[in-house]
Each structure stands twice: as structure tokens, then as C-alpha cells.
Amino acid sequence: MPRQLIKRFLPSPEMIKNHKALKVFGTVLHNPNLWCLNRRSASGAFAVGLFMAYVPLPSQMIMAAGLAILFGVNLPLSVSLVWITNPITMPVMFYAAYKLGAWLMNVPYQPFHFELSWAFLEQQMNQIGPPFLLGCLVCGTICALIGYFGIRGFWRYSVVRSWNRRRFRQ
8 A cells, every 4th residue: 555655646767767967877777676666665765855855955856866876765755755845845944943953052043134145145154054954964864764664664554454454354
């Protein structure tokens, strides 16, 4: 059941292989293990995708693909999960990460007002950068662990339930 549920939402391997940003990986994308969907590859892909969703860089998809290739987990799933941080959810997630980082570092919250200038970015990164990056690291790690163990547990529960149903039918 989890396999069919997950496959319904995944992009096709051809779509991923033809994505212009992922062409840097070349023929490595033709490894069939990157497209296999089992308990280990799905849980690892969730961990990679959810961790990379909290990386505050514009190249999250490429980094998620690189980690998926490095760890040998499902590539489309890890790349797709990065899109949890989209233009709608990103401000809320990153603000929560900043608040968590500021709380962990025991620094007061800084008021935020946006200006589109290099000096503004430099000044804000000096003030809010360390708590923001710490919060992103902690949130990414926690989400990756929850995703990894949650998917492994859900997958195991689904398989055991399926076995029990089969056993009672006979």
C-alpha cells in the first residue's frame, strides 16, 4: 500500500532525468537503485528531502539529488520533498526556525523589516544569521529523523496489516 500511495505523487524518472538543473549528475541518474521504491529507500529519501527543505539556499533540489545519489535512496521522492518549502510555506518555516535558534542561543528576537539591498542582507545576516542557521539545522535534523522513522514505521505497519488480512482470508 505505501508503495502505490507514494508512486501516485512522484514525478516520472524521465521527467527527473530531463530536468535541466539535474543534468550535472550525467549518467549517474541511470542507476536503477535511485528509482527503486522500498522501505529503506523511501525512508532515506524522506530524511534527505525533509532535511534539505530547511536548507536556506536556492539550490535545494540539486543538493537533495546529490545526497540521494550519495546515500542511494529514492531520487524523485527526495527531490520532491524539498518543495515543502515553497513561497507560501517558506516564511513561516524559516521564521519558526529563526525563533527556535534564537531561543536555543538565548538571544533576543530581532525586529525584521525588509529592504532589497546588499548592505541590508549583510547587516541582517550578522544579526539574525547565527540563530537562523542553528534553527534551520535543528529543524531539518528533527524533521529528517521524524520522517525517516515515521515512514519506516508506517511501511512496516502497512506490511504487517496486509499480511494479517491475507492470513485471515485463507
